[in-house]
Amino acid sequence: MRGDKRIYWQQSRVFANTPVDELDCVDAHLMKRTAIAIAKYFYGLAASVYLFSVGWIVSGRARGLISTIAAHFGFRTIDFSIPTVRLAEITDADCTIQLTELPENDGNITLLELSVIAALVRQNAPRTIFEIGTFDGRTTLNMAVNAAPEARLFTLDLPREQVDSTKLHVTTGDRVFIDKPQSGARFAGTDAARRITQLYGDSAEFDFSPYFGTIDLIFVDGSHAYEYVLNDTEIALKLLRDGHGVILWHDYTAWPGATRALNELSQRALTNPPPAVGHPVFENMKHISGTTLVYFKM
Numbered sequence: 001m002r003g004d005k006r007i008y009w010q011q012s013r014v015f016a017n018t019p020v021d022e023l024d025c026v027d028a029h030l031m032k033r034t035a036i037a038i039a040k041y042f043y044g045l046a047a048s049v050y051l052f053s054v055g056w057i058v059s060g061r062a063r064g065l066i067s068t069i070a071a072h073f074g075f076r077t078i079d080f081s082i083p084t085v086r087l088a089e090i091t092d093a094d095c096t097i098q099l100t101e102l103p104e105n106d107g108n109i110t111l112l113e114l115s116v117i118a119a120l121v122r123q124n125a126p127r128t129i130f131e132i133g134t135f136d137g138r139t140t141l142n143m144a145v146n147a148a149p150e151a152r153l154f155t156l157d158l159p160r161e162q163v164d165s166t167k168l169h170v171t172t173g174d175r176v177f178i179d180k181p182q183s184g185a186r187f188a189g190t191d192a193a194r195r196i197t198q199l200y201g202d203s204a205e206f207d208f209s210p211y212f213g214t215i216d217l218i219f220v221d222g223s224h225a226y227e228y229v230l231n232d233t234e235i236a237l238k239l240l241r242d243g244h245g246v247i248l249w250h251d252y253t254a255w256p257g258a259t260r261a262l263n264e265l266s267q268r269a270l271t272n273p274p275p276a277v278g279h280p281v282f283e284n285m286k287h288i289s290g291t292t293l294v295y296f297k298m
Helices: 008-017 020-058 060-072 111-124 138-146 172-178 191-195 226-239 256-266
Strands: 128-132 152-157 196-200 217-220 246-249 286-288 294-297
Touching (some): 111 138, 138 152, 138 191, 138 217, 226 246, 226 256
Parallel strands (some): 128 152, 128 217, 152 196, 217 246
Antiparallel strands (some): 246 294, 286 294
8 A cells, every 4th residue: 555654563463364375475575575685785796896996996986986885884074063953852742743655765864854854844834845856755745744735845856867967066976866767756646746846957057936935944855966055055045935944954964065065054154155145144053863954944
């Protein structure tokens, strides 16, 4: 069933009254997934030999992959200077949320991050939400189901055929998630989809002007390159309704470009800032504990 909302620990009890033929189907599916996982393991093992022997010398993409791997395992050259805050400090204790499409695919935010965003949507009750970076639409869908029934959500994604013609630099890691058959696949066909408008384009060139001054909550999760995070933040400030609302960023501490840009924003020390950014008071930006999310409310 689409949108299964069972809590993970409850799933171990699902098979208690399942017919034997259905269990056989489950076993076959599990064996198939195991075989695919084993095949991926050996393929990755073989590819890593190339990556760490010749690839890093001849390919910029290979060097980017090595940087991503190193960062995943804790290597960093950038300090994490944004103060940390617990979710309980920015939401009410009785805030209840609804989650759907729980399984995580590569490129999705974590279940904890999904819960945090859902709670912030419930807490702030935005009439309009704008997301920069749709990916498969899992976060989009969960923001929609936790917003008021009359709320509208707009989500922008870069089509994969435009990945080589972007205005600003796109990181090697970003390319992996841009190259997908469909944006927003996980909200397509749901009841919430009627309140979601899918937009396409490069956030450095897209015409956001029809949405300026009309958005209550913005989620910035597009390209993780330094220049794009600054660009998308500039846009987010223009989108806010009467200069008030919530901005959320993803992948602070996880991606060097995003981390550097957000550190500079929090310190009001932008390097080569776009002219329209100005100098809003970003000192109250907060890194939400246990996540890679940064929260800012004006």
